[in-house]
Amino acid sequence: MACFYKFVNSILSNGDEAFLKEALLEVSLYSAETCEKMAKAASLRYVSDSVPGIxxxxxxxxxxxxxxxxxxxxxxxxxxxxxxxxxxxxxxxxxxxxxxxxxxxxxxxxxxxxxxxxxHSLWQECRQQQKFYMMISFGKALTAIREHVNRELRKPATLSREQIICAIIYLLDNACLRIGNSVYARENKSYGLTTLRKKHLSIEENKAMLDFEGKSSKIWHIDLKDRKIVKILKKCEEIPGYELFKYYDENGALNVVCSQEINAYLQTLTKKPFTAKDFRTWIACRETLCRLVEICLSNEPPTPKNLKSTIKEVADLLGHTTSVCQKNYIYPGMLIWWQQGRLHSWVKRNKAKIQQLDDDSLLLYWLKKACKENEDLLLKSRKKYSSA
Known part of the structure; x- marks a missing residue:
């Protein structure tokens, strides 16, 4: 984290401490102009491999x-x-x-x-940190995303572009599936949402089931009982062709949906650069925190064994190894809080409030607290690294 503190100190050296929070959020918006500004502030060159190199x-x-x-x-x-x-x-x-x-x-x-x-190691630390700052924005946007998706799915099943995209977003949110990649589907016969085939779907009365092999040979079996999504999937099964998710455009032509369309739709809907992967990051952090909080509420001690088993459960849910899950999907601060006993103390102090919150609200509540503490730590570190 030392590199990250130096990075923040370079921003603070401009004399505008109020800019810190905005800067941490802006760097997560993936704007090339903003990233270039942040790289410069951190004494990094914003480079491209389109220029001559070694x-x-x-x-x-x-x-x-x-x-x-x-x-x-x-x-x-x-x-x-x-x-x-x-x-x-x-x-x-x-x-x-x-x-x-x-x-x-x-x-x-x-x-x-x-x-x-x-x-560069500094850039990696900055991006890792900002990814989890961005989760607060994602958590705040979730309610509006879900309301919009549910409105579209409650409409008659016309299989419009918007309705099919909303069906995929529903599954991202509720089934924790990868978005899919045509290269993986073609070369590895491993599938995600946008590359599913009709052979992966089976319908029984008012239930739909998805069975397929995903990335890293993970076998997925998903039971879906929500009438809204079952209705759409039944209609998808009737369309010609082997792809599951297709839509009719304004000319009545069939089009296969792709991951880029999902990401673009999310960004248009929210005015933020969210992608399909943000759902899996959110789910990983939510499920990890809720399991750890449950352990705290049962008055069990914060042991490494409890943490390890929790990460394993969440990794299995995502179809990842524990190392990939921990490194790329779980906010590092959450693990630090557990290891230092701070999560137990926080749960004890806020028990009444925590028990009133649903799982998503609990994660958002904790993230705000953790990120606020991190901002305070970064500000305090300014003096320490000002001469580094």
Whole structure:
């Protein structure tokens, strides 16, 4: 976190402490202009691999590196930075940032031609932190998103673009499924919402079931009993073609929905840059917090074993390994609060309030508290890192 405190201190050095909260939120809005401003404030260069960079060439001993002007990289400090990036030997089209403070340090293509990135450690910390600040905005928007989705699903099943997109958002929110990727569906036969086939759906009376293999060979079985979504799925089954989620456009033509449409729809609806993945991040944090709070309410001690089993349960729910779930989906502050016994103390002090809240409201209530404390910590750290 030291790098992050330095980053915030650079913002505060402008003398406007009130800007901190706005800055933390703005960097999460994924605006290139804002990110460039934040990178500059943190003494990072906002870079792109479209400009010339350091390249590498294989030799008998390993790799030789060359500057854009053709000179071989011989400086020990630069070579140490490159080696620390740990770019796999099998990667190709390797681009390495010529600047040690570039926010992107390297890009390359893996053996499946997927673009991979290596970011500056400071930039990673900033983005990890802002992701969870953004969750407060997402939590506040959830009620409006759900109300809009439910209105669309209660309408007659016309399978319009908006209705199909809302059906997918409903499943993101209620079934914790991935959005789907056509490449994974084609190459791995693993599926997400936008790539589901009609063969994955079965209908029994007033119940719908989805059975399919997802990413990392996770087998999904989802039972759906809500009449609104069952009605839509029944209608989807009647449409020609093997894809499950298709819609009729204004000309009456059938179109297969894609993940980009879902993300664009969410952003238009909320005026925020939310994506389908935000639902899974929210669910992971909500389910983790609720389980940990339940343990606190039962007066069990905050043991590592309880934490480990909780993360395992949530990872299974998401179809992830525990390490991926903990690293990418669960707010680190939540785990720190548990390990330090602060969550137990907080639950004890706020027991009456907590027992009145539903699960989503509980997470939002805790996030506001945790992020406010983090802001205070960052402000206090200004003096500590001002000379760093």
């Amino acid at each position: 390249s590498r060439k294989k030799n008998k001993a390993g790799f030789i590196y060359y500057y854009p002007d053709g000179r071989q990289v011989l400086e020990e400090k630069v070579l140490q930075r490159i080696n620390a990036l740990a770019i796999p030997p099998a990667y190709h089209d390797v681009w390495i940032c010529p600047y040690a403070n570039g926010h992107i340090q390297a890009t390359a293509r893996d053996d499946r031609n997927r673009k991979q990135y290596r970011y």
